[in-house]
Amino acid sequence: MEIENRAYHEGHMRSALAMAEFAITNDETPVGCVFVRNGEIVARGINDTNKSMNGTRHAEFQALSKLLSEDPNFPLHETDLYVTVEPCIMCASALRQFRIRAVYFGCNNDKFGGTGGVLGIHTDPSVDPTYPAYGGIFREEAIMLLRRFYVQENEKAPEPKMKKNRVLKFEIQPVAAKVVIPPL
Amino acid sequence: MATQPTAMIPTPDDIKKAFEAMELDEKEEISPRHGRLLRLKTLAEVKAFLLLDTVYVVKVPVKQSSKILKAIDAVLPPGSLANLQHVRRFAKPEQLPSRIRQLIDPGYVRPPGKVFLSPGCSVGNVSQPDTVPREKKPSQNSWLLAAPVDSIGEKALIETVKQHLSEETPEPEVHTIQVPHSAPSSMTVATKLSKKFWPTIYKSYSPYGPQPAEWRWAEKELDAVAGKHMAHAFEAAKAIHSLGYGYKIGACIVEPKTGALVSVAGDARWICNKDSQCVSQSDQETRSKGSPMAHAVMRVIGMVGRQRVVMDRPAAPPSPTSNPINYPFLDTALTEFEEGHHSSSPLVPGGYLCTGLDLYVTHEPCVMCSMAILHSRFNRVIFGHHMPKTGALCATKEIKLPGTRTKKGVTNKNGKPSKSHSDNTANHETNNSNTKENRGNVGTGTTGPDPQNSGALSVQPINVTGYQNSTNHIKNPKDGISSDSESSGQSSGIEVADADKGYGLFHRQELNWRMLAWLWIDEGKSDWVNELGEEVSA
């Protein structure tokens, strides 16, 4: 899908992907994000659930915490989020309560997605203003990072099933939904 | 030699003083709140209860009934009857609800002897007016619930039945009727459904959520301690609110095996820097300035993570002293009350997140907090005030407390929505029938006396997804059902509009982690009031 400002969004998503790459080297689920205001990255985040032993320390929260510790009044309503994986229900709600302007993500989060994957927390009737969410920017790259991570055995989680037979798959099924990138 | 006081034998005065000291100790302990637990309904349960299945019933001679049953079952596609395990296959005319009997068996006359109101519910000999004609013998025919209408054609059904009837028998009578799609939640409900639709069976199995036995087992443990733990959550709320850090919302995490408190935290959304400064009063009124990260649930979960890091990774670098309260996560103790419960952790090394732990919170958590609870893999959640606009645990926006009428759109004298709209104490009447079977389910959204408020919904194990795809379900047409035994006329098939449904996040099939959750109905002092505006996310 050819649109004028594709390069702009892809540029920021590339930064988010770089964060996800960094997460892998830190033994964290490779989800990376950047917050962007006026075309500039104002915060970066990676998942921190393993190190913090806290299942709520997702990349979005890590980046937001940096942003708020520097400026508690940071104008999030003028800020966009670029995240390699669709925000989960928790993050989708947090972003809405923080009044984020828009969310751009790579691949869908079929398990916990909060901006369409499982629930539509960004637009459901609620007391906080809605925000738009656009998926599919470098989707394949985001999925490949996740696959690379999941073939490594996650020894911490008490999963009954062994993940011995996991192999890295390279072919990615095309997604029915179109990549939608709005004009700026 | 001076007389030495005999310290060995305590005087009555000593004993009195000792008792007074003990009482003082007890006074410092927080007294448990009085109240009870109300099971939350799952979203699947709420959705399923609205449905009726359309089925064929056919009149068969009692003598041929089992042969015909076998023949029909043999021609049905596999699984056709999976959703109908809670309804009886055979019903004698006298067992039918009179409304149904008039519809499908108008020529029926009552036999002498016993009259059956519903299965297993004999009322003994009922003398009948002499004007009513009687048959000499009990009825020779039974009604067979043959199949859902979408599983077999009417012609094929008739052909199958005819094979087992003698040639002189007239064409079999076939009708379509509607039966409840979901199984009754209790014996009481089974009786009501039997009187209205078709003889219905109560079985202790629920495909829509936790099993009745699971609920009961947990409640056996929690009934005795929930009041104590909720009191801690409430004290945490009061402590944080008195410092102006946040709303009067509190939470605590409990290790259920020992009953020990793991962490306690209140809402600290107004804190806006690492020096515990708070946003201005006017900013607090705009509501948007509060930090969701400092919701009580997020904080109290953060405290568990910190304890685990200390325990499992002693080498981990200590948190920077420049930000001792860890703003904006604020997952350290902020009040004396929170501090008082941080000296020793009851957690054991090697645990994973909040697995096996219970969470108590004074208000229904928002979407973010509810999902944080799921991510943390809690065992059970008990919350105080229902938050119809912002809460995400309940599967319905309105909850019906047993023995009460629902308050819908309650307004105060000024015409504004009442602050205590979701306040339980204002809403509930004492219901003394708090037996295990009479526990209410939250969230049926009905008005008037609710016969369904007892026990969890139960049914045979079936493929739950079936009901979503099947086409022969219709929303219960309220006008089409004139109750023959109830004044409310709404005893079953309560319709909950999509807009009135909640997220029911505590127990959703697609979300990979499911818990038990209860609403705490406080029956204690009048201090239990929901002071939050209805648009506040807890």
Ligand SMILES: [Zn+2]
């Ligand atoms: Zn998330």
Ligand SMILES: [Zn+2]
């Ligand atoms: Zn919350």
